[in-house]
Amino acid sequence: MSNVVVLDNGAGLMKAGIGGERDPTAIVPNSMGRPLSSKKWLMAEQLLSPDVDLTSATVRRPFDRGYLINPDLQSSLWSHIFSNLLKITPSHSSLLLTEPLFNLPSIQRSLDEIVFEDFNFKALYVSDSPSLVHLYEASRRPYGLVSKAQCSLVADCGFSFTHASPVFQNFTLNYAVKRLDLGGKALTNYLKELVSYRSVNLMDESFLMDDVKEKLCFVSLDVPRDLQIARKPGKDNLFRCTYVLPDGITNTKGFLKDREEPKRYLSLYDKAPQQVAGEQTDTDQLDNSEDRNRSNGSKIDLTKNEFGLTNERFLVPEMMFRPADLGLNQAGLAECIVRAISSCHSHLHPVLYESIILTGGSTLFPHFAKRLEMDLRPLVPDKYRLKITTQEDPILGVWRGGSLLASSPDFDAMCVTKAEYEELGSARCRKRFFH
């Protein structure tokens, strides 16, 4: 019995496991890191272990802007995963691999080379991620709209970019896909830049900032109001959070000073909004100076090594919705989705608007879906209903779809085998995957 290795090869995280299972065996960073103190590069899951000190670690990634640029690095990361985490022998397995949309032919060629020549896989199937997400969602709700109409719009906010891709009959409609060049990496870097300028220089601490972003950032439903609240001093400021930096001795990972602090703002979304909006305005000028002092680090006690965040918490994810604020001349996520749908046949519009699926790690910010709906509604004609589906685990959505596909009876017939690759070469084998 041969097994199928399913590998969702993201630029940020690799999700790898055996086809047919519910969850992947390994969810590890697709990168190598070298801590300041050592000469050895740590691979993938070694970066996740709790006792590694990643302060000022150097990072190398095989991906740049979402596409593979360093096949050698990727190959060594894969071999590490296959032998240490999955414990499989490639020559006895098939591989289901995801690749980014519009992958360049030269990259496809080098991928095929790695798969067949370095690892000797028996067979290969390459898929794009939206169709797998669609497959998973359709099978989860066999009587839902997604599976009955056989189409959906997959909005995938990944590590390097965001794609809005319509899927029809399990095929991604390439001509209608729209891409926004913002993803988790850009958001982390943006947060890093803000914190480094305003309080502590953390420009080298990508891993730390990732953690800060995941724990503290959220999507605001009302930016002007939240900005007003963020100006307030003391306890009234529901957004202020303190993050303690690692000192390298007692703790090598940063942590939140107060675990409850980040959740305080949630009270805003429960009670009526008009209460908060009224009392502001006259104290504006006073708070102003104080806030600036705080954000410039004069209040930060260097012996304690901590920094505070206020408006950064929601202004960072805000960039997904309004990239123009950052100076990036691209439309926001909502408009991205609208344009993708408008490029499809008009008969599909009503169904697509009603089956928007959110996936990808960057959709994990609290209130992401709600905000997207608020932004989308004014752009969508009144006659259409709007429905946004979130996945219970957006990071694994693609992998689970792949696992389903790998366990289907037709899978073997869809693959390109090693013999075929040797006979026909990369380019002609790729024609079989229709994308």
Next chain:
Amino acid sequence: MDEEMSNSARRMSLRTRKIAPKMAAALASSDNRTQAMLARLDALESDNAVVEPQLLDDDDEASLDDEDQVFHKKYPKGTKRKTRQAKALENKRAPKSFLELLNEANLESLPPHVPTYLRAAVGPPSSTSRRHFCTVCGFSSTYTCVQCGMHFCSIKCKAIHNETRCLKFVA
């Protein structure tokens, strides 16, 4: 004014040699503001704040704020030959960046109905309104720096901006 400009330009070139080659290119261009903006966007995609840290000597970083002479003395003495060799080696092995690969793929030559990476980009937003946030404190801002085009919200933020950020490109 003139002298000030040239002075700051000189200081910038010193910095950019170490921080990012893209920023050096941005400064050489006539349209400073857009170029600097592009360089900043580019920086959002970089992995490490310092480009190619394995090539640079760690001690070198310390000289960033030192006197010019120290820097000049240090550079030719110890490391010049080594880096050249290392560079030659590095060029042989170094992976191409995505933009280089994209150029090589020559996607423009494909017929217009073929969807490609370039055609999938979402394009500019339909409403041109852009909100401005103070680059110092993050709140909404109404003023723009006449020299570099960054935004600030009050005279205090302006002072901080001039002192730390204006035409300095320390992200």
